[in-house]
Amino acid sequence: MENSTTHNAAGIVNAAIKQAIAAYAEELTDIRRKLHSEPELSWEEYETTAFVCRYLDALGIPYRRTEPTGVIAEIVGGLPGRTVALRADMDALPVEELDRELAYVSKETGKMHACGHDAHTSMLLVAAKALIGVQAELPGTVRLVFQPAEEAAAGAKEMVRQGAMDGVDNVFGMHIWSQMPTHKVACAPGPSFASADLFTVTFKGRGGHGAMPQDCIDAAIVASSFVMNVQSIVSRTVAPKQSAVLTVGKMIVGTRFNVIAENAVIEGTVRCFDAQVRDHIQRELGHYAQQVASIYGAEAKLDYVRGTQAVINEEQSALRAQRVAAAAFGADVLYDEEPTMGGEDFSFYLDAVPGSFALVGSGNPDKDTQWAHHHGRFNIDEDALATGAELYAQYAWAYLNE
Structure with missing residues (x-):
């Protein structure tokens, strides 16, 4: 009876998270478009940091700023437990946006979010909003890491130095991926990024x-x-x-x-x-x-x-991400993506604690979002935003309840 009750309670929270993400879908898109139109390069993410702080203030989530940019926040659950960290990077690239017809085109000459970090920040903010709704049921703490300077391959290392992984038991991150179809999720154990x-x-x-x-x-x-x-x-x-x-x-x-x-x-x-x-x-x-x-x-x-460093997904964490994705979106959401020779400084978090790094598909030729990362025409299928936001939140809930 106890196991049945626990299972039912978990199912209620899963449903609550899914409903919250769906309810915030328009807000999620608006946030992403705002951030896309106001790109900031590595170590220059001052306005992005300020926006994240204002959003967290509105949710009542405590945080501290890191130097010179970045934010570490925590949602402390109503029940004791472990700590899981969720990471989103925030910086843009020195790339000129070529699609000048976009309603949310970059306002900064020679700068654009050509890699999807605007999406990552947006998804984590909305995931935090969903998790606040189930805060009383959370058995542990969710740490939110809004990281600068991923494109400089230095931000994660500095965030670790400033305490981002102190007291953390597991870490999870993700990347929008234009080489995968929209909604698909890949997170295989072992090598992911070189x-x-x-x-x-x-x-x-x-x-x-x-x-x-x-x-x-x-x-x-x-x-x-x-x-x-x-x-x-x-x-x-x-x-x-x-x-x-x-x-x-x-x-x-x-x-x-x-x-x-x-x-x-x-x-x-x-x-x-x-x-x-x-x-x-x-x-x-x-x-x-x-x-x-x-x-x-x-x-x-x-x-x-x-x-x-190479991003090597810890086996249990990667398999957990697969289970969470399949439970949230159906088994056919899982995608077998080959490891990439691209670099990702998420590796520095994995040097500190176990964890995994997922890819969330956003490629859709019908919406012209199949362009390679770092290209001047890079864009994302915004239907993928809800997938990423829910994956963040559901992973944290699943880990803390194990």
Whole structure:
């Protein structure tokens, strides 16, 4: 009888959360459009932070601001229990919005929410509003983390430093995903997002007149040789069953058509899922740079900056997210999305506590929302907002009731 009563009570709360999200659907869209039209770059999210605080004030949810931007809030349930954290990022990108016909087009030249963080913030705010409605029944605490500077791969690490995961038992986050159909949810155990690192290789040769190459060490030749050879690090020194990407995205070399270049600077990125592969590629980059330089008598210097860690979903947390999504929206909502080589600094939360990171589909060609993230025409199918908001709230409720 007790189990039946408990199950019925949980079902009532599940229904209450679903009804609340449905009731707030128009408000949810309005919030997202407001945030979309007022984008702020990493570490500049002052107005977004202020808006979040005003919204939380209206709900009576206590919070503290983090420095320089960001908010950590808590909904303390009426019953004792554990603490689960829900995270939403807030920053936009230095990208020009190309669809100028949108009613909510970016008001800031050269800035737009080209990745969906406006949606994440909106969904978490409305999820908080739904959870306030069942606060008395919550057995524990829901911490709300509104994070700056995800695009700079630094915000999550700073939020952790400022106490975002202190006392937290589990953490859950999500990302709107234009490569998946609207409403679909993916959250598989194991790798989800790759580590994302930046490298810079500087070659120094000996410049001179273009008519006298015998007196020079041509940095353009050295750099070109490096770019042509460096791909073999992945293709010939990493096991085929391991995933890795090494991309050279920028090369700066030369000053004039008839001057042999003395210096060359190459910038690129490394993405992978395995920590040992990451270490190996970093070592090999230095080795390749030195060896290529030595062939031509040049000098080489490698600067390697580690960005985000790989996002590895803890198994129990990922399976919980799947159960919650299936219970809330039906079993056919689950989607098998391959891990992406994109980076996500949610990884720093997972270094602190167990958790998982879900993808919520928002791609709909009929609404022109299938564009890639970071593209100037990126947009979302706003029907996905309610899916994300409910997933946030239902995950917190499910975790605290286990």
